[in-house]
Amino acid sequence: MANRLESQDNPRGIGKVQIPLHVKLIFPSVFVLGLVILYPLISSLVLSLFNYELTRPDEIKLNVLGNYGKMINDDVFWLSLKNTVVFTGVSLVISIIVGLIGAITLDQLPKRLAGLRGVILIPWLIPGVIVGFLFMLIFDVQVGVANVILERAGMIKEFLPWLMNDQLAGIAVIVANIWNQVPFYILMFTAGLKAIPAEIKEAAIVEGASRWQEFIHVTLPFLRGILIITSLLMIIRNFNNFPLIYTMTGGGPVYSTTTFVIYIYRLAFEQFNIGYASAVGVVWCLVLLLLSSLYIKVLSKQDSI
Template sequence: MANWPESQDKPRGIGRIRIPLHVKLIFPAVFVLGIVILYPLISSLVLSVFHYELTRPDQTKLSVLENYTKMIHDDVFWLSLKNTIIFTGVSVVISLIVGLIGAITIDQLPQRLAGVRGVILVPWLIPGVIVGFLFMLIFDVQVGPVNMILEHLGIIKEFLPWLMDDKLANIAVIVANIWNQIPFYILMFTAGIKAIPAEIKEAVIVEGAGRWEEFLHITLPHLRGILIITSLLMIIRNFNNFPLIYTMTGGGPVYSTTTFVIYIYRLAFEQFNIGYASAVGVVWCLVLLVLSSLYVKMLSKQDSL
């Protein structure tokens, strides 16, 4: 070992490892996330290869791929996948269209009505559980205002059991979800419209282009990146939407409004089939991982433009 004179300091890095300050600062957060996210994920992967029921822990046995092959013949699994795709797809498409129209309309409002923007954002701030209870009352078969309005307009002759009919229940939860997430699109699109350079808009007006031409050739191309990113983000969010659906219907009637996240909950905490619930959760996690990767890829592509 080299003997360094006492009057001289040892070169930095000899005898100790220097940890950058930013690593020290983020380590507590990473440690907590590792416990909250990584441990349950690993546990789910392990449990997914076991036949494990909470009510019969003594009959736990290794099943390897049995839980995964069971999904192929599980009608409820495929129904929940179908419900998830319909719930997510319809919600995102309609919310996107209405949000874009709302953002363009708000952008045309005079300055004295700027407070309207804050009011429109209120639904986005309401928790999903509250939204679920609110729309459960709105679609109530006896006192719900939806039935009263439809009957008053002559559209229906008798009150409809919205939350007790398989098709109507799907419509009800989708309407509630759309109402809850439209403000997010309005907020994002409004910010995108405000970011369009005024010179470009003025040039289009000078050229004599109408509102429709301005929308197609100026507004829409500038909003393309925001449109893609917000849509992917909402797809991921809707895939995970548990509070609203469970509050309104509990996944019923029967399994008609059961999505992936609802099905996993019912398997684990109603049927206590932890092994199979973990396997379904792993598949659900893989789907979300693909969507998240796509989101990050799109976000990186947008930043590079």
């Protein structure tokens, strides 16, 4: 009765805060994301300000910038940064080239062979751990297919210890990563090629443009947006690629394939140096935040065109 009188006195709900329905619907998801992402991020930031080692619980003390200053003289930190940049850069460039060639090739296939596109996408759907085990066998020093093929082709005289050599291990990991992510580029570039109006291509041919000129002046400009967005997504993915590298080499031999995520894992779960691992993680989070901001900026520009 009281609620009915209140509604009659204030029939329009004046003074009450009306929460939109879509806000109510997304609130549980936002809450879960905040719990899963925001809480660990704040915890890492707090832990990075302490000298915190699990093996020395009695020696935990506040050291605001000590862990961050330690990175300056940490050779492994800079080596992991170098490995991450090389791993990401080489994988990105080769994947773009191979993906673009593959997309153009698939675009020329007749309709009866359209099913090949689904087959080519299979490597992208395989989890990184499975890819790591697969290529660990491929590059095995005794029974690896890579050594057998290279030997029969006359390129090597004896089997190479791919995963036990500093330089060869890096090459093996990059090859596995390229194989895993090239289908994604093929998928994206194929979608971009389908979006190019046929009239523009025909006009270029009528004007006497060669296939190469058509590719440079017509195809590439239309693929520019997809290329930038896809590349940024793959940069973030490669920077955080833990399963494949850890499965194949564990970051070794020594630290030759240790990237940032591998180094953070070693600090936290092998050396139990939670404070320093958190500091490295915060620095890495800032790098990813910068890349994400760049990604959003590119998206905004594309939407405004």
